[in-house]
Amino acid sequence: MPMDKKADIIIVGAGASGLTAAIQAAREGAGVLVLEHMETAGKKILSTGNGKCNFTNKKQGVAYYRGRNPAFVLPVMEQFGLEETLRFFEGLGVAPKCMRGGYYYPASGQASALRETLLMECRRLGVCIACGIGIRSIEKERGRFLFHTKQGLYEGKACILATGGKAAKKTGSDGSGVAYLTEFGHRKPVLVPALVQLQGKQGFLKELAGVRIEGRVSLLVEGEKVSEDRGEIQLTAFGVSGIPAFQVSRYASYALWEGKAVTARLDFLPELEKGQAWDMMWKRFSVYGKGKTAEEALVGLFPDKLNRSLLRECGIPMEKPAVRCSKKEVGRLAVLAQCLSVDIIGTKGFDAAQATAGGVDTREIFPETMESRLVQGLFFAGEIMDIDGMCGGYNLQWAWSSGTVAGKSAAAYVERVGNGTGNKKG
Ligand SMILES: Cc1cc2nc3c(=O)[nH]c(=O)nc-3n(C[C@H](O)[C@H](O)[C@H](O)COP(=O)(O)OP(=O)(O)OC[C@H]3O[C@@H](n4cnc5c(N)ncnc54)[C@H](O)[C@@H]3O)c2cc1C
Numbered sequence: 368m369p370m371d372k373k374a375d376i377i378i379v380g381a382g383a384s385g386l387t388a389a390i391q392a393a394r395e396g397a398g399v400l401v402l403e404h405m406e407t408a409g410k411k412i413l414s415t416g417n418g419k420c421n422f423t424n425k426k427q428g429v430a431y432y433r434g435r436n437p438a439f440v441l442p443v444m445e446q447f448g449l450e451e452t453l454r455f456f457e458g459l460g461v462a463p464k465c466m467r468g469g470y471y472y473p474a475s476g477q478a479s480a481l482r483e484t485l486l487m488e489c490r491r492l493g494v495c496i497a498c499g500i501g502i503r504s505i506e507k508e509r510g511r512f513l514f515h516t517k518q519g520l521y522e523g524k525a526c527i528l529a530t531g532g533k534a535a536k537k538t539g540s541d542g543s544g545v546a547y548l549t550e551f552g553h554r555k556p557v558l559v560p561a562l563v564q565l566q567g568k569q570g571f572l573k574e575l576a577g578v579r580i581e582g583r584v585s586l587l588v589e590g591e592k593v594s595e596d597r598g599e600i601q602l603t604a605f606g607v608s609g610i611p612a613f614q615v616s617r618y619a620s621y622a623l624w625e626g627k628a629v630t631a632r633l634d635f636l637p638e639l640e641k642g643q644a645w646d647m648m649w650k651r652f653s654v655y656g657k658g659k660t661a662e663e664a665l666v667g668l669f670p671d672k673l674n675r676s677l678l679r680e681c682g683i684p685m686e687k688p689a690v691r692c693s694k695k696e697v698g699r700l701a702v703l704a705q706c707l708s709v710d711i712i713g714t715k716g717f718d719a720a721q722a723t724a725g726g727v728d729t730r731e732i733f734p735e736t737m738e739s740r741l742v743q744g745l746f747f748a749g750e751i752m753d754i755d756g757m758c759g760g761y762n763l764q765w766a767w768s769s770g771t772v773a774g775k776s777a778a779a780y781v782e783r784v785g786n787g788t789g790n791k792k793g
Contacts, residue, residue, distance in 0.1 A: 374400035374495070375781040376774075377514060377523030379505070379544065381408035381496050383763055384749025385529030386485040387770030388777070392527075393492035395778035401489075401496045402514060402521065404539065408496050409482040411531070411538035415763065420478030422461075423452050423767070424760040425469035431761045433561075433617060434753040439729040440765065443737070447771040452764060455771075459484035470760055505547050507742060510784065524785060525777040527737075529748040529770065532723020533558050540723075544751050551742045554728050559620035560720035561755045562613040562762075565631055567606035567709035571676045575602040578670045579609070583637035586615040586711075587630040588622040597637055602673075607631050607709060610758050617724040617755060619711050629711040635669060635704050648701040649694065656689025664689035669704070677703050722762050726753040736776035737769055744780055748773040 376392050378385045381403035389399045401408070412420065424431070427449050432440045447455075453463050453471070461484055462474035473480040489496060501517035505526065514521035530544025542558060549555050578600075584607065585595040594615040601609035612631070622629045636644050656664040662685040665674035678685055681699045683692060714720070727747055731740050739745040748770040756762040 372519060373522045374398045375523065376400070376525045376527060376777045377402060377512060377521055378527040378529055378748075379502065379514075379547070380529035380531060380539075380749075380751075381405075381498070382529060382531050382540065382749065383409070383412055383481075383485075383766035384531075384770035384773070385527070386489060387767050388527050388529055388746075388748045388774035389494045389496075390485065390488050390492060391771045391774030392778040393489070393494050395775055395782075397778040397781050399492075399494045400521065400523065401494060402500045402502060402516070403496060403498045404500055404502065404543070406499050408486060408498060411535060411540065412482040412485075413478050414535065414538060415478050416472060416760075418478050419472050419476050420481050421470045421472055421760040421763070422456070422463075422481060423449055423471045423764045425449070425465060425471070426759075427764070431757045431759065432765065433724065433755050433757070434726075434729065436729050437754070439732075439734050439752075440754055440768070442734040443765075443768045443772050446735075447768045449764070451771070452767050455767065456481070456484070459488055502547075505550060507551070507744070510744075512744065524781045525744040525746065527746040527748055527773050527777055528751055529773070530751050532726060532750040533717045534560065534562075534720040534723050534750075536718060540750070542717075548727060551739065551745060553731055553739065553741060556725045556727060556753060557624065558723050558725045559617065559624055560714050560717050560722075561617035561620065561724040562721035562758055563616045563620070563719055564603070564608040564715040565606045565612050565616055565619055565709075565711050566713040566715065567631070568712050569709055571680060572602060572606060572709070573604050574676050575672055576604040578602040578673050580635055580670060580673065581637075582611070583634040584609075584611040584615055585632040585634070586618050587632060588618065588627050590628075590630075593618045593622075600633060600635075605715070606711070607633070613721070613758050616714055616720075617722075620714055620724060623711070623713060631709045631711050633707040633709065635673070635707070637705075639705070641701075641705065644705055645698055645701045648697050648704070652689045652692050652697050656692075659689045661685055661687045661689050661692055664692075677707070680707075721758075722755045723750055724753075724755045726751050729753050735772075737773035738776055738780070744777075744784070746773040746777045746780075
């Protein structure tokens with residue numbers, strides 16, 4: 368089908384933020400064209416939330432966002448926060464369902480619901496989405512953005528870069544958007560994996576593979592605690608996974624990139640003070656441990672594999688009668704149960720990551736509009752910026768919020784610099 372190669376606004380990237388920006392700009396009356404290099408639009412949305420799409424969260428606030436300046440999200444969230452997001456999706460037909468103390472999913476339980484409703488709205492508004500487009504370069508010439516692609520030249524009055532980061536390359540975000548930044552004079556960002564599994568060095572991890580246990584993960588860089596999180600820790604043959612590991616992983620990624628020593632400290636008794644942990648352990652061995660081996664004395668406290676590993680690391684023979692274990696031995700065990708150190712030697716990388724830390728320096732963007740401070744008419748949306756959210760729907764919330772602000776601001780810009788070509792379709 369022949370497609371108009373000129374539009375008021377050209378958006379690069381048909382992901383969560385790009386599609387939202389397209390809808391919001393078209394609702395303001397702008398003619399919108401989206402250029403996507405994959406064969407289909409919105410591919411990553413399908414894999415979010417294990418196919419169920421945790422698209423936002425009841426709990427909001429700057430504390431759930433990270434980056435050089437997390438407060439950058441505030442003016443964006445004020446314009447389009449949780450309430451506006453729920454209303455936006457309800458308007459598209461997505462009934463929200465709140466679960467797990469605040470995580471929002473579509474009631475259908477299908478991530479495809481968000482992708483399909485966004486695409487339906489794009490169709491209704493006359494947004495053109497051109498897939499399979501290979502962009503070679505973008506430049507601004509005489510007030511127009513020129514997109515040199517393998518399929519020819521495209522021209523727009525405004526440009527929104529919504530190419531995402533580098534996480535989960537197979538869904539389309541391969542980091543190629545970074546090249547356009549430097550063409551426009553923006554600093555080249557360092558991108559590292561976030562919300563990703565941590566790779567550990569210790570041999571005991573192999574024995575612990577498969578263990579899932581509630582606990583706390585503290586992340587230390589050069590011996591200093593930089594972050595911690597509580598939740599279900601999942602131990603694997605290569606290292607530490609589960610939500611608490613994901614939440615601290617961006618700090619590990621940056622520190623490793625800088626060549627610093629990184630340690631994950633695992634606390635399997637996070638609700639107990641040190642002294643309480645010792646008392647509890649001593650009682651287990653000296654009172655409840657009568658007639659039991661050291662290994663048997665731990666049954667019922669932690670998963671069996673973890674019990675064996677902890678005893679081995681403390682140098683306590685499994686078969687030793689529990690009551691004959693010394694206070695020193697039991698003390699060592701209590702300490703280790705609250706402080707099992709794993710040297711972190713890497714992460715599982717971008718392919719396994721759910722998000723990217725790093726991106727366009729937010730000092731180079733106007734927070735009220737998402738417009739570049741360096742190039743008029745150039746806007747940003749989503750993960751391409753130096754904002755990454757915690758697990759819990761915050762990365763998508765950032766995509767919807769920044770996409771909305773970028774789309775509306777780009778439409779206003781087009782209106783200012785020259786007449787838009789579309790019709791307001793509310
Ligand atoms: C497995 C997985 C599960 C996740 N689950 C959740 C969740 O439940 N909740 C949550 O909040 N977040 C989740 N996320 C994170 C969330 O999906 C992203 O933060 C969000 O999709 C980012 O939106 P975006 O539009 O900025 O980028 P993307 O969704 O990555 O979209 C970028 C688009 O740009 C296109 N593109 C890239 N480069 C170019 C180029 N050079 N030319 C043309 N097109 C280009 C890509 O193909 C893609 O379509 C998950 C991520 C993954 C990988």
